[in-house]
Structure formats: C-alpha cells, structure tokens
Amino acid sequence: MNGRHEEGFRPGTTSVCGLTDDGHTCCLIMNSIGDGLFMVGRDRRIEGFFNHAAERLTGFRIQEALGRTCYDVLRSDLCQTQCPLDLVFQTGEGVRDRPARIVTRDHREVPVCISVSPIKDDQGRVVAAVEVVRDCSVEEDLRKVLHDSYHFGEVVSKNPLMQEILELLPVVAESPSTVLIQGESGTGKSMLARIIHQLSPRRDGPFVKLNCGTIPDPLLESELFGYRKGAFTDAKKDKPGRLQSAEGGTLFLDEVQCMSGALQVKLLRFLEERVFVPLGTTEPESADVRIVAASNVDLERKVEDGTFRADLFYRLNVIGIRLPTLAERREDIPLLARHMLKKYNAVCGKNIREISEHALSLLMNYDFPGNVRELENIIEHACVLCSGPIIEVKHLPMDVVGKVRTRRRENPDASPLASSEERTIRWVLRKVDGNRVEAARELGISRATLWRKMKRYGIS
Missing domain, CATH: 1.10.10.60 (Homeodomain-like)
Structure with missing residues (x-):
C-alpha cells in the first residue's frame, strides 16, 4: 500500500481488525464494496479503515474521517437518541438495516440503512464495531414513484378496482352531471366526493356536506332548502339552506337513502328544474349547485322494495361509482396502514418506524366490518399504546386479535x-x-x- 492513506486504510494501526501493513488484499476487498464501510472503537471514533464508498457517501476523505467521532462524520438522525452503536456495545448483538438519514459534508440529506456488527476479543467483550452504511436514495425515489402511483389525493390504493375508479375521477369531475357513490360505511365516500369537487370547475366554490341520516326528517327539509321568517314558531329570521350555501359549488348528500318520500319528490324537482321552495314561502328559488350523493346501502334494492323513488334514483345515478369494501381490496391494507402510521406518528408525537410482520399478517386476516375507517382507528390505537419503534400484535385492539385467532382456529385453511x-x-x-x-x-x-x-x- 506504500503507506498511502487514500486506499481507505491506515497501515499498522489496528490489530483488532487483523489488518497490518501487508493487508493490501483486505483493503482492496473493502474498497470494492459498494456500501460505506468503516470501523468504530468503543470511544465512538473511526479507526483502522474507511473505504471509498464511505468517502463518496459522506463527503469526508479518509484522512479527515479517521480519528473523528462517527457522529461528526455521519451526522445521522439516530445519533443522539437511537444510536445503533450504543445498542451493539450494550448488548453485544448486531443491528441490521436500521433506516436513517445522514447529512453529508456539503449539507445534503441522504436516506440510508445502517447495519452494525460487533468485534469481540477472546473473552467475548465487544472492543469495536464495523458499521455498514447503504445509500437508499434510489429505493426512496422508487417509493416516491410508487407513492404517486398509489395515491390520489387522500385515497391510497393499488387495488385494480380502486385504480379503475381513480382513473375515471378527472373525467367525472369535469362533467356537470350528478354523481351517486355507493359503498359500505367507512369505505371513503365522503373523501371521494371531496376529491371530485376539488378536481371540478367548481373547485373555487364551496363544498357543503349534509348527512341525511343524522337529522330528523321534519328538520331535514328546512336544513336542505332553508326557511323564511315566520315559517314556524322559532323562525325569527330567514335562514338559507345547504343548497343556497353551496351556490357555485358542490352539495354532498350523504346517506341519501334516509330521505322521506315527500322530501325525495322535492329533491327530484330541484334536479329536474334547478329550483326549490324554502319553507314558509311559495316562491321558487334557483341555485347553481352540483349534487353528489352517497348511500351505504344498495339503492337499487331500496327502489325494488318501494322505499326509494326509482325516478330519483336514476336522476342521482347519472354517474354511478361503487366503492369496494376493504375486505375486497386486502392488498391495500399494508399500504393504508403505513400511510396512517405516518399520520399518527405526527399526531401522537411518536417515531414508530414500522408494523411487525406478525401484526400486519393479523390485519390482513381481519374482516374489517368498519372498512378503512376501522383500520384507521386500529392504527391510532396501536400508536397510542406503542412506546418503541415497532407496532407489535400486543398493541392492536384485543377484540380484533381475538376475532382473527378464533377465525383461524375455526377455519385454518381460510385465505x-x-x-x-x-x-x-x-x-x-x-x-x-x-x-x-x-x-x-x-x-x-x-x-x-x-x-x-x-x-x-x-x-x-
């Protein structure tokens, strides 16, 4: 090696790693490795070797790195709180593929994975450690591409049925036609309605929501169409309804199946003539509003059993969208769970990095009667209980764990x-x-x- 430090090795300084002045072959091997590789002593100083990949990754030459503390060179986000080296020196066990971000000498932030292996003496004491730092920039760029492919606003999915719906959304949004979204509770109907509004020419207008299932029927009409002063005992002044509030924008009617027959007739008139009559007057008024409706039951069956008007159904269902249940898009469960984990890390002030394979497997085998909304509740529950970096089965709600285990006992071959x-x-x-x-x-x-x-x- 002719005493040159440029080769990534300081000659004759390290008996621990077995390299001496004639360690040229070992040095060539280390410099042929594509990942950053260096050794750290118990005093946390880099010693012995610092290969070419480590130089390229950090921006520090070997002469500058040797003798400096590893946190001065790596400047990782794990250094002060979750240092892998501390764990290795304390337990004597190696650490593999710990995700982190380092700051290079020229102040660039680089995503990496860090692995640390202990070096022990004859008595089994850890005297040093070898650290391997892998540049994950390409993987992160790929994840971003996949993220963009699977995300549409707040909707996250790689399911073919959902992808088909998401591909149609821009076309649906540009149309002025009425939209009917059907799907079980918790499948994301409200979110989809908001995305349609945000993509539409009415995006600068208001997005007004009215849940027809939460308001008693006698009050629902006044809430929708408004009323005039004196229309009833407590009507001290005029009050605009949700239709007027949504002028120039979109009115989202959730749980539209809860409307009474009389109110269905009045909504039908608005859809056909674009006029309505507030309570307490006989004078019709007009409104420039697009209607997006939603139902958590099959409206066609409601039409068949006579509880929902067929003519209103066809007026609402000009563009029909049917959202699949979470059980029908199980491949989205890991994607959604990790997306929600990021959200609740921020909400709960946590730094949970992942969900264990066992916990994820259990979620994949759960039926999710509450769909995406229930999954979000489960992840929030787990984030509150988890105090470490990984969500385990013990952090999931016990009733969820119990139902999956019971199902597996009763039908072990179910997949x-x-x-x-x-x-x-x-x-x-x-x-x-x-x-x-x-x-x-x-x-x-x-x-x-x-x-x-x-x-x-x-x-x-």
Missing part, C-alpha cells in the same frame, strides 16, 4: 389473500378481453403461472 388474488386475475382478464399473454404481462407473471392460478381458482 383472504387468495380471494383477493382471484379477483385481481379476473379483473385483468376482463380488461384484456381474455388474452392470457397480455394478462400475464399485466400481472408480471409467466403464462404457465397464470394458467396454474386460473386452474386453481376455476377461471375458464
């Missing part, structure tokens, strides 16, 4: 992931008109694999 896979394959095959070559390419699997899966699920 919700299989049903999700079957739905995805069927959807892709419909999309490509049954072309198996195109379907396999779309799914990212071989034709033979696709054929085996189709046979397993009885798909012809």
Whole structure:
C-alpha cells in the first residue's frame, strides 16, 4: 500500500481488525464494496479503515474521517437518541438495516440503512464495531414513484378496482352531471366526493356536506332548502339552506337513502328544474349547485322494495361509482396502514418506524366490518399504546386479535389473500378481453403461472 492513506486504510494501526501493513488484499476487498464501510472503537471514533464508498457517501476523505467521532462524520438522525452503536456495545448483538438519514459534508440529506456488527476479543467483550452504511436514495425515489402511483389525493390504493375508479375521477369531475357513490360505511365516500369537487370547475366554490341520516326528517327539509321568517314558531329570521350555501359549488348528500318520500319528490324537482321552495314561502328559488350523493346501502334494492323513488334514483345515478369494501381490496391494507402510521406518528408525537410482520399478517386476516375507517382507528390505537419503534400484535385492539385467532382456529385453511388474488386475475382478464399473454404481462407473471392460478381458482 506504500503507506498511502487514500486506499481507505491506515497501515499498522489496528490489530483488532487483523489488518497490518501487508493487508493490501483486505483493503482492496473493502474498497470494492459498494456500501460505506468503516470501523468504530468503543470511544465512538473511526479507526483502522474507511473505504471509498464511505468517502463518496459522506463527503469526508479518509484522512479527515479517521480519528473523528462517527457522529461528526455521519451526522445521522439516530445519533443522539437511537444510536445503533450504543445498542451493539450494550448488548453485544448486531443491528441490521436500521433506516436513517445522514447529512453529508456539503449539507445534503441522504436516506440510508445502517447495519452494525460487533468485534469481540477472546473473552467475548465487544472492543469495536464495523458499521455498514447503504445509500437508499434510489429505493426512496422508487417509493416516491410508487407513492404517486398509489395515491390520489387522500385515497391510497393499488387495488385494480380502486385504480379503475381513480382513473375515471378527472373525467367525472369535469362533467356537470350528478354523481351517486355507493359503498359500505367507512369505505371513503365522503373523501371521494371531496376529491371530485376539488378536481371540478367548481373547485373555487364551496363544498357543503349534509348527512341525511343524522337529522330528523321534519328538520331535514328546512336544513336542505332553508326557511323564511315566520315559517314556524322559532323562525325569527330567514335562514338559507345547504343548497343556497353551496351556490357555485358542490352539495354532498350523504346517506341519501334516509330521505322521506315527500322530501325525495322535492329533491327530484330541484334536479329536474334547478329550483326549490324554502319553507314558509311559495316562491321558487334557483341555485347553481352540483349534487353528489352517497348511500351505504344498495339503492337499487331500496327502489325494488318501494322505499326509494326509482325516478330519483336514476336522476342521482347519472354517474354511478361503487366503492369496494376493504375486505375486497386486502392488498391495500399494508399500504393504508403505513400511510396512517405516518399520520399518527405526527399526531401522537411518536417515531414508530414500522408494523411487525406478525401484526400486519393479523390485519390482513381481519374482516374489517368498519372498512378503512376501522383500520384507521386500529392504527391510532396501536400508536397510542406503542412506546418503541415497532407496532407489535400486543398493541392492536384485543377484540380484533381475538376475532382473527378464533377465525383461524375455526377455519385454518381460510385465505383472504387468495380471494383477493382471484379477483385481481379476473379483473385483468376482463380488461384484456381474455388474452392470457397480455394478462400475464399485466400481472408480471409467466403464462404457465397464470394458467396454474386460473386452474386453481376455476377461471375458464
């Protein structure tokens, strides 16, 4: 090595790592590694070696790095509170792939993964540690691309059915037509309605929401259409309804199935003629408002059983959107859970980094009767209870854990992931008109694999 420090190794200084002046081969091996590699003593100072990748990653040359404390060189966000080196020196166990961010010499922030392995003497005491720092910039850029692919406003999904809905939203939003969103409670109908408004030409106007299921029917009409002074005993002055408040914007009618038959007739008149009559007057008024309605029950069945007007249903359902349940989009559960974890880290002032595989597996096998809203409640519950960096099963609500374990005992062969896979394959095959070559390419699997899966699920 001719005594040169540029090779990433200070000759003759480190008996711990086994390198001496003739350690040229070892030095070449270390410098051929693409990840930053260096050794740290118990005093937290870098000693012995500091390879080329570490120089490139941190911006410090070996002459500058050797002898300095590792936190002076890495300047990681883990250094002061969750230092992996401290853990290794205290426990004698290695640390693998701990995500962090370092600040380089030229003040750039770089996402990395840090692994630390202990070096022990003959008595088993940790005398030093080898630290490996991997640049994760490419992975983070890829995650951002995937994030953009799976996020549409506040909606997070990679499910084919949801992706189909999200692709249509800009077209739906640009249209002036009435929209009916149907789906179980907690599937995100209100959020979708707001996105339609935000993408529409009415985005600068108000977005007004009226939940028809929370207001008694006698009051719902006055809440929707407003009233004039003297319309009833306590009507001391005129009050505009939600229709007037939404002028130039969007009125979102949630749980529209709760409207009485008489009120359905009045809403139908507004949709047909764009006029309404406030309580306490006979003079019709007009409003420039787009209606987006939602129902957590199947309105077609309501029409069939005579509790919802067919003509109003068709007026509302000019553009119909049906949101799948969370059980129908299980592949979104990890994506949604991690998205919510970021939110509740901020709300709860926590620094929880991940959800354990065991906990995530349990969530994947839960039925979620409350859909996305229930998942959010579960993640909030877990964040409140979790005091460490990882959410474990013990942090999940006990009733959720109990239901999944009971289900597994009663039906150990049940696999919700299989049903999700079957739905995805069927959807892709419909999309490509049954072309198996195109379907396999779309799914990212071989034709033979696709054929085996189709046979397993009885798909012809």
